[in-house]
Amino acid sequence: MQDDQLLFDFVIVGAGSAGCVLAGNLSASGKHSVLLLEAGPDRTGFWIKTPLGYGHSIVNKSVNWMYASEPEPGLGGRTVPVPRGRIVGGSSAINAMVYMRGTKADYDEWAHDGNPDWAWDKVLDSYKRMENHCVRDAWHGTTGPLQVNSRASVAHPICNAFLEAGDQLQIPRNDDFNGERVDGLGYYHHTICSSAKRMSASRGWLDPARGRSNFKLLANARAISLEISDHAVTGVVYRRNGRVFTARARREVVLAGGAINTPHLLMVSGIGPGAALRKAGVEVRHELPAVGQHMQDHFAYDMQFRSRVPTLNQQLSTWPGRLRAGLQYYLFGSGPLSSGTTHAGGFVKSAPSRDMANLQLYFSPLTRDLEPGSPGRMAQADPYAAFSMGICNTRPRSRGEVSLSSNDMTDAPLIRFNFLDHPEDMAEMIEGVGALRALADAPALQKIIESEYLPGPDVRSDEDLEQDIRARGYSIYHPCGSCRMGPVKDEAVVNSRLKVHQIQGLRIADASVLPFVVTGNLNGPSMMIGQRASEIILEDSSA
The missing domain is CATH 3.50.50.60 (FAD/NAD(P)-binding domain)
Structure with a gap:
């Protein structure tokens, strides 16, 4: 035809x-x-x-x-x-x-x-028909065409410090954000095949x-x-x-x-x-x-920390490191290229007064020199050990x-x-920085943090934080x-x-x-x- x-x-x-x-x-x-x-x-x-x-x-x-x-x-x-x-x-x-x-x-x-x-009972059935999920329980489908897998086994070891910090702050551990509840910290599931391909x-x-x-x-x-x-x-x-x-x-x-x-x-x-x-x-x-x-979108903001222990930066910031990572993936389907960079995260309240978990957290054992998605060239991993913790407010009003x-x-x-057009969006983001700093101050992360360098320890007041959020915050592409x-x-x-x-x-x-x-x-x-x-x-x- x-x-x-x-x-x-x-x-x-x-x-x-x-x-x-x-x-x-x-x-x-x-x-x-x-x-x-x-x-x-x-x-x-x-x-x-x-x-x-x-x-x-x-x-x-x-x-x-x-x-x-x-x-x-x-x-x-x-x-x-x-x-x-x-x-x-x-x-x-x-x-x-x-x-x-x-x-x-x-x-x-x-x-x-x-x-x-589009009520939950109808939508849940549709999700189940889609999924071939690594979690085998009543909340998930296991015979659909979409493979969903945990990458916890290949996540960077530094993620353990993030999750341990959550434990120390009495934030519940959550190994399945698509299960009975969403709140807590854990490893994300990804649309990655068992063969480590997208x-x-x-x-x-x-x-x-x-x-x-x-x-x-x-x-x-x-x-x-x-x-x-x-x-x-x-x-x-x-x-x-x-x-x-x-x-x-x-x-x-x-x-x-x-x-x-x-x-x-x-x-x-x-x-x-x-x-x-x-x-x-x-x-x-x-x-x-x-x-x-x-139109709506999730607006994100990152904090970055120098690390006393190695992160993905050392593996991906040099040509020899990238070559090793490429060979590891090509030969064995493992290593840094076999997963995304957002290994762990979760959902928490930005403040105790909030009715529900209104922040999504992202933990990445990698920091980069460009705003995510900047046109022109690939973002390059920073040439020093560092990691980032990010937030977005899950239900923006702008x-x-x-x-x-x-x-x-x-x-x-x-x-x-029109990001941050509604004042409540900014209020949640400022509260979110407090939530990230509470995690960073927990003993597990304090052991590995050399320093906070973005936005930096001197950026403390609501006014200074608002200025930095407006200067560095970004779309998370939703x-x-x-x-x-x-x-x-x-x-x-x-x-x-x-x-x-x-x-x-x-x-x-x-x-x-x-x-x-x-x-x-x-x-x-x-x-x-x-x-x-x-x-x-x-x-x-x-x-």
């Missing part, structure tokens, strides 16, 4: 974390034909397969959209990198692989706000789909607009190999481009806030005020937006997070909510069944639909959205 003759039951835009799951499941049903469009390449290679390879991928424009925010007022006018996967597998092919699901309270609040298909959504769901006669993947196919007729979306206009084609859907088009590209495509196609579209020179085809609005820079899809959208789910058209973009309000033939299935960001990392929830979307779509198509 030629590109210009494409007609499928479902056309999915975006082969990312959610899109791969959705396409794989819909085609596996055998009931429908599925076309999956991806703007980036269909590529695997050393850096993509290798867990620590994300240090390379995150600055590689051939597999990363390399977006950046507009100057952020709350960060002194700094712009913030916004890496997004531009490759089959999407951000699951270039991320740090920490696997989290969020909490029961997160999803039950989604349901309470008018999204009954477990992307493409590997889990598309590899089995590639031989199916009812499935077609088109890589390097950039969606540039939606085909709309009488308040119905009938197809997708895309550019491939310098030519423009249209793929049409008998049943539905499903957008899975993520929290940046999905609202961008909608608005360029004339679906969104009318005044903003007209200002950008776009004809309004369907007024939908919430498109691009309500809201941003994605808007148009022009009426052309090839022009990057305008991205504004944008979501820009096409949020909800029952009211003027406040949301899709309903509980992921159908775009008051337009036929169009759904959204990616992190943009989150009503609010969940507790923890977002790659697991993004894949779950693809899983749950496939279940909903198959239910609706058989009704």
